[in-house]
Amino acid sequence: MIVIDLPGLVPNGEYRSRRREVITDTAGVPVAELSVAPPLYIARTIAAQRKATALPVDQRRIALARAGAAFVDSTVAGLDFESYVQLASRVSGLPIAVARTQAIEVSEAVGVAFDSVQPARPVGAVPDWAAVPPGQAGAIWSRRGEVFGVHASGNAPGVHGLWPQALALGYRVAIRPSRREPFTAHRLVTALRNNGFRDDDVTYLPTDHAGADEIIRSADLALVYGGDDVVAKYGGNPNVFVNGPGRTKIVLTADQDWRAHLDVIVDSIARLGGMACVNTTAVLVEADAAGLAAAIAQRLRTIEALPADDERAVLPTQPLANAEAIARRVAARAAGTTALLGAEQIVADLGDGRAALRPAVHLLAGPDPEKLGTELPFPCVWIAPWARAAGVAVLRNSLVVGAFTEDDSLVTALLEEPTIANVYRGPVPTYYTATGLPHDGFLADFLMRTKGFVRRG
Structure with a gap:
């Protein structure tokens, strides 16, 4: 087995450090070796990026379109697309068909990144002062900084479809890849550099926690992904855009027959391996919560546990010890609930050091916010009865709420509700996305501001 070399990608080319980190797949087999950049080197790298001026707009547009196509169509850093997908699936545990689909979506998102930022621009603002006629006043859409740092997550390739929008806006970008899945970031940064962006424009900086903190300090603005610990660490920093747990939910009012929506509900729970922040992890039901829970469990228990490299695989895989730890966490959180698919059946030992994670379904006696806020990297859903009179309090802090209702006042x-990012009414899966549809707001809302401009000559 050849171990792939993943150097840093920096302003003067490639960076290889004495300190290396071995990346293994979910069976514990070494597949790659990362060069770990120290904080001082990161600070110097970002300082060099800051000195570079933004590429002209037309060059950025063309480079993004070419890089998006090359991500799928070309051999990049020695790997063709299918070889890359296999590696991403092996190390993340994401089913290979899901990894492939998400990687294609990354390609598409990069290709349209320039157009994707435009819906965020205020209608009264223009991106170039030259568009303001002499003798008039106007608003200019302007960057809030020059260098954007990204702490990428490794649960799925799809997270890399967002940050290229910063390149579209003229930022220089420094990426800290996830050590769980570093291949997507490396492939994308290489494709961007091969297709019109300069080495100064986008860098790839594998590093440890100290180096990650340095990226936040050195960059003007940053995007981070993570759990509650990441939210606690960075949530108070106005220069950091935190993508924390999704805690995505569905609510059904009594005017709805859940049987008509069962396909969408189950799909929202299990699609993408149940690993995404937009997967449904809680369902609130105004009528017959027990009946819906039983039907969801019946559907999910039929999913076969397969290795991630099987094209039929739906469930994610983890190292066996990790899977057992997740099952113990579910068991502890499930105390006092009715287990329809409980912790004892979650771990499906595949016999090679890996385990697939079978779905878990629990019925609550009432809408317990702590249990309903539990989010884990596999199809795990908590179902509870809910009354409209209780209001939307239990639905707060959700990335997506799918609302199956005829009640306009509920919508x-x-x-x-300020803590709910997106509301999908009707039979729309909670993982739905589209160009121009914000994820957790538009990234450009965070990256840009409007400035007043008066032109007298």
Whole structure:
């Protein structure tokens, strides 16, 4: 087995450090070796990026389109697309068909990144002061900084479809790849450099926690992904855009027959291996919560546990010890609930050091916010009865709420709740996305501001 070399990608080319980190797949087999950049080197790298001026707009547009296509169509850093997908699946545990689909979506997102930022631009603002006629005043859409740092997550390739929007806006970008899945970031940064972006424009900086903190300090603005610990660490920093747990939910009111929506509900729970922040992890039901829970469990228990490299695989895999730890966490959190698919059946030992994670379904006696806020990297859902009179309090802090209801006032209340990022009404899967649809707001809302401009000559 050849261990792949993943050097840093920096302003003067490639960076290889004495300190290396071995990346293994979920069976514990070494597949790659990362060069770990120290904090001082990271600070110097970002300082060099800051000195570079933004590429002209037309060059950025063309480079993004070419890089998006090359991500799928070309051999990049010695790997063709299918070889890369296999590696990403092996190390992340994401089913290979899901990894492939998400990688294609990354390619598409990069190709349209320039167009994707435009819906965020205020209608009264222009991106170039030259568009303001002499003798008039106007608003200019302007960057809030020059260098954007990214702490990427490794649960799925799809997270890399967002940050290229910063390149579209003229930022220089420094990526800290996840050590769990470093291949997508490396392939994308290489494709961007091969297709019109300069080495100064986008860098790839594998590093440890100290180096990660240095990226935050050195960059003007940053995007981080993670759990509650990441939210606690960075949530108070106005220069950091935190993508924390999704805690995505579905609510069904009594005017709905859940049987008509069962396909969408189950799909929202299990699609993408249940690993994404947009997967449904809680369902609130105004009528017959027990019946819906039983039907969901019946559907999910039929999913076969397969290795991630099987094209039929739906469930994610983890090292056996990790899977057992997840099952113990579910068991502890499930105390006092009715287990329809409980912790004892989650771990499906595949016999090679890996385990697939079978779905878990629990019925609550009432809408317990702590249990309903539990989010784990596999199809795990908590179902509870809910009354409209209780309001939307238990639905707060959700990335997506799928609302199956005829009640317009409920939809209004969900949209007016500040801690709910997105509301999908009707039979729309919670993982749905589209160009121009914000994820957790538009990234450009964070990256840009408007400035007043008066032109007298």
